[in-house]
Amino acid sequence: MQPATAITDTDAAIASGFERFYETLRRLTPRGPLSLTAASTLRRLERSGPHRLSELYAPEGISQPAMTQLVTRLEKEGLAERTDDPTDGRAVVVSITDAGRAAVAHRRAVRAAALSELLQGLTPEEHAAVVAALPALEKLSDFAAERAT
Amino acid sequence: MQPATAITDTDAAIASGFERFYETLRRLTPRGPLSLTAASTLRRLERSGPHRLSELYAPEGISQPAMTQLVTRLEKEGLAERTDDPTDGRAVVVSITDAGRAAVAHRRAVRAAALSELLQGLTPEEHAAVVAALPALEKLSDFAAERAT
DNA sequence: CGTCATTCATAAGCTGGTGATATAAAAGGG
DNA sequence: CCCTTTTATATCACCAGCTTATGAATGACG
Numbered sequence: 001m002q003p004a005t006a007i008t009d010t011d012a013a014i015a016s017g018f019e020r021f022y023e024t025l026r027r028l029t030p031r032g033p034l035s036l037t038a039a040s041t042l043r044r045l046e047r048s049g050p051h052r053l054s055e056l057y058a059p060e061g062i063s064q065p066a067m068t069q070l071v072t073r074l075e076k077e078g079l080a081e082r083t084d085d086p087t088d089g090r091a092v093v094v095s096i097t098d099a100g101r102a103a104v105a106h107r108r109a110v111r112a113a114a115l116s117e118l119l120q121g122l123t124p125e126e127h128a129a130v131v132a133a134l135p136a137l138e139k140l141s142d143f144a145a146e147r148a149t
Numbered sequence: 150m151q152p153a154t155a156i157t158d159t160d161a162a163i164a165s166g167f168e169r170f171y172e173t174l175r176r177l178t179p180r181g182p183l184s185l186t187a188a189s190t191l192r193r194l195e196r197s198g199p200h201r202l203s204e205l206y207a208p209e210g211i212s213q214p215a216m217t218q219l220v221t222r223l224e225k226e227g228l229a230e231r232t233d234d235p236t237d238g239r240a241v242v243v244s245i246t247d248a249g250r251a252a253v254a255h256r257r258a259v260r261a262a263a264l265s266e267l268l269q270g271l272t273p274e275e276h277a278a279v280v281a282a283l284p285a286l287e288k289l290s291d292f293a294a295e296r297a298t
Numbered sequence: 299c300g301t302c303a304t305t306c307a308t309a310a311g312c313t314g315g316t317g318a319t320a321t322a323a324a325a326g327g328g
Numbered sequence: 329c330c331c332t333t334t335t336a337t338a339t340c341a342c343c344a345g346c347t348t349a350t351g352a353a354t355g356a357c358g
Contacts, residue, residue: 007265017286018286019260025174028293065318066316069315070314090336091323111164112161116160130286131162135275184345212346214307239305240305241305303356310347310348310349315343322336
């Protein structure tokens with residue numbers, strides 16, 4: 001009996017390639033003051049505005065106490081801030097600060113520079129192939145984000 | 150004054166796309182018994198055979214004591230094993246066990262299944278674009294690996 | 299062989315996560 | 329209107345996996 005979703009050889013090759021590429025990306029921004037989750041959360045706040053704490057922890061894949069602590073840390077470093085929700089006394093609204101935006105931008109620039117260096121080793125054809133695949137990769141990210149809802 | 154490596158708009162777009170896609174991949178294999186580094190190390194042992202401990206920690210981006218501890222954990226779980234190097238009494242040779250190979254295979258299968266599901270949402274053209282970009286991604290990984298030497 | 303280098307292990311401490319539980323506000327039924 | 333239940337966040341105790349500093353054992357070599 002086949003599993004519900006049979007995996008083709010092509011898809012297996014994609015998975016294998018992505019597996020290695022993931023490790024490459026992981027090491028491309030070696031060590032900063034921000035954890036992976038911290039950076040990801042800041043990017044989310046930058047990208048889609050303030051959120052309640054309860055809307056943050058699930059999509060980031062961590063528990064609610066972990067997000068409470070993360071926000072506390074970010075607040076202590078001046079990268080994010082807590083605000084009371086006037087319509088709900090229990091809730092807390094988290095938003096990114098200017099310093100937070102700057103931190104995200106810096107991290108992004110460092111990674112882009114390292115990546116750019118690698119990209120220079122590609123032939124024009126390979127470079128074009130990467131560019132051509134970008135919309136598909138974005139679409140995959142969209143799917144994954146939806147599914148997490 | 151321009152930085153040594155000026156970054157084109159295209160490369161910035163690639164970096165931006167990769168940034169998001171990285172997060173997608175990160176959440177695609179949610180929670181296993183293996184840490185990211187543990188899984189990566191096992192894959193390395195599987196892919197390129199036994200290694201001395203000192204050859205492992207740098208490419209994995211962790212300190213030597215961290216690798217000692219990681220190998221101890223992997224050994225305790227039966228996924229890897231230590232052997233004495235007959236030619237050097239100080240050295241330790243680490244190799245993957247059958248159980249380790251099975252763990253890697255399982256993890257790979259889980260990720261491949263999740264990814265395959267996402268891939269089904271792509272049009273044939275998008276799917277082909279991803280496949281076409283794979284060699285370039287692999288080359289980027291090779292570059293990054295070299296640079297770490 | 300005595301000294302220095304290399305290889306791995308150990309120790310102590312930090313960061314970022316977990317589950318269980320506390321606190322406080324909102325919601326809702328009788 | 330209470331009283332109970334649910335929801336939103338915080339706190340607590342604990343653990344995994346990393347760090348730096350250091351130790352122990354073997355190898356290399358003048």
